[in-house]
Amino acid sequence: MGEDAGDTGGHELASLKHSIDDLYLHTMSIIIFFMQAGFAFMEAGAVRSKNTVNILIKNLLDMCKSAFLSSCKEVSSSLGGIAYWLIGFPLAFGSDGNFFLSYNFWANNNLPVKEYGHWFFDFVHAATASTLVCGSMAERCNFYAYLVYTFVITGFIYPVASHWTWHPEGWLKRTAFKDYAGGGVVHMLGGMCALVGTVLMGPRIGRFHKKTGEPHDIRGHSVPLAALGGFILLFGLLAFNAGFRGHISQSGDGEVISRAIVNALLGACGGGVGALVIHHAGTFGPTNAWSFLMTLNGALAGLVGVCAGSDVFPSWAALVVGVGAGFTFLCLHFLLLRLKVYLSGNANVGAVDDPLDAFPVHFGGGLFGIVAVAFFMEGGIVFNPSRNSAAVLEWNLVGALAISGWSASLCLALFGILKKLGILRVSREMEIQGMDLMKHAEPAYPSTAWEDCDPGPYGP
Template sequence: MPGGIVGADVAWVLVASALVMLMVPGLALFYGGMVQGKNVLSTLMHSFGALAVVTVVWALWGYSLAFGESHGGLIGGATHLFMKGVGTEAKGSLPHILFFLFQGTFAAITPALISGAYAERLKFSAFLLFTVLWTTFVYAPVAHWVWAPDGWLLKLGALDFAGGAVVHLTSGVSALVVALVVGRRRGARQPPHNLTFTLVGAGLLWFGWFGFNAGSALAANELAAVAAANTHLAAAAGAVAWGFVDLVRLKKVTALGAASGLVAGLVGITPAAGFVSPLGALAIGLLAGAACYGGVLLKEHLRYDDALDVVGVHGVGGALGALLTGVFATVAVNPAGANGVLAGGNWALLGKQALSLLAVAAFSALLTFVLLKVVQAVVGLRVDAEAEFEGLDPHVHGERAYHSGSLGGHGLTPRETPAPKTREAGKAPLGAGPVMEG
């Protein structure tokens, strides 16, 4: 084995890569449970499709654009096109190909996050083309700015440990643009068809996030341990904060709220995980849970249809986490970072975090709008009204998640749903399935 490679680091980052990959089917379940039964396969396919398509893009040119030789700190070049020079040679304490693999899992989950904004109405061909273009022209450049050795935001001194800006802010801002351009879903909003899926998916995301954040230490060391603890604390605090707001507003703590709150805490701690103390992580989780709750409510006032709350959770949470990194960061945790406002009265770091946030948000919004117009011109964006009414699963994929007579009657389309036999129409509880004769 070449000099410089550390076996313990290799073992940990291999595990972390698998954990981040597991987050993609976790996300599929998290999103899939929140849509109607007639669209669940379509929603799951956005996550699995992104994992497949982005991995190929990453190997052919995406990794090179993100981590190849820098051009002015803005974009990588052709250094690693078609995986040229990506082998078992050392990159830090890891084999280069393992660093490539780990970063590729981040690239794959990011456009999958955006899919929550256009669920239940986007053509699959539009999804595929948009995902390829977005990974190439948005994700790869921003990853270069923030994580490549010569990236301009890294050299500026902005901190992003595991992707607050690269993953969550880009996806959240892009989701807002997508929701506005694609437009609202037709018909009345329906309740989630299977919150059990959503809770299981949230649990898998919580589990996988240890790889996402602690793996970003790129070593089996003390920093990875701190990042792991901070991840867990922030997730728990986010769930508590969201649940508390639920209790105040609704007089009950909802299962969907618990799932959303823990994800909000995870999003908020992502940029800060390796820069703040455990108490700082608790504070960030609490603030993220409350702020993202407000972010989700905002869509009802502004009338955009972010179907699965990508903007409210990932956009708001990513932005807040980036700013709070500038408040809670301390070199006592990571000497390679910087002191923030609380640790050393360093307001300059907060300014750098704000500049990073504005630059990434503006770039993501502009490029996403342009790419959507390209996709619209080439293949169109939305399915037709009949497909949206009957469900994307049978129209787009030729399959159904559920069939008449099976458990979970929510797979029935509106035209197939039998009229209630024993209750007055319209009096069934919210989310209740068709009434079955005994």
């Protein structure tokens, strides 16, 4: 190191900055990667014990897929044939492109290596969007349908919307549209896909009364597992908001990142406490329970809510947005349970069954945030009602509409086709027996491992 030290030129400094940025990106990426475990356990805790292994393997495969996709930068040049590199990556971030999509890097190794950070974050996003769908279709989704939809969402639906929002040529990027950490393009999009999927799939057997349509809670088998997932997600989401800046060596980076972390925390706090209090107050029907799961989902909704502007909210606004997102989550949660009944006036049908509340949490939280950012960001409508701040509101509404419409219509086609083909949902028998035994031959908690059973001819 001695000889280097003698060189005090700018080259040395630039190289050091590069090292710091690398360290920052690598550290945050590793922590963000752990979020896949968060999703896995949140979903595992929220399903019945008979489908636990099924949900775990889907999340492990999502992790693999995320790994796979995250590396396309280098792989794309060599592997070829894998749809994502041929489709998703070029569509979103090709250097040639128009307002709607881009169309180079198709199987190209010219992508500069320093794009790594950009790529990793984008692919974690893609994985998040499709993981949400996995939750909303839990306990009844066919394994092949899972493979297909996850491919289409991460390979086509998400990348195009991501191109709109983040590619320099994207039509939304060139407007006043403001979405720092993907409240719209990740969470609203994923939540909308989840809603369409679960509506076309239909509710789980036993979720609604066959005659009256009255909802009947199907509880998850382990609150502690769900809580574990929730805590890991909160942990990862801090790194997510911290990492989105993309670099830390420029002047002012540190403060933006501080603010993003603090706002993420406050959003979670506002959403969690807000949902707890609002729910306990009996706003949505008589109860005197202090609900843990409502608090946890509220905290996640709050975090999703502040994503759109965690870099520009004053702290108190992050809290307010968190509460608003938590409230939106509760409204949508209870709305879904009654939706079809309201629509049809005929009680003799089931309503929407979203076991993980993917739509209320992610679409609801995301939508609230994408609107709220126009009001509460520094220089927003609340502080300075002007042409500029109104433009953010306009374009965010347009963006929210476009993203919702895009994902809803494509998912309608996607899940509609899968349904027509009869491979969307598992058989009635398998749904009742559970998928762990029938599909994976691995019960989550094998009874023989819990007792001193007689080993018979295998015995001592």
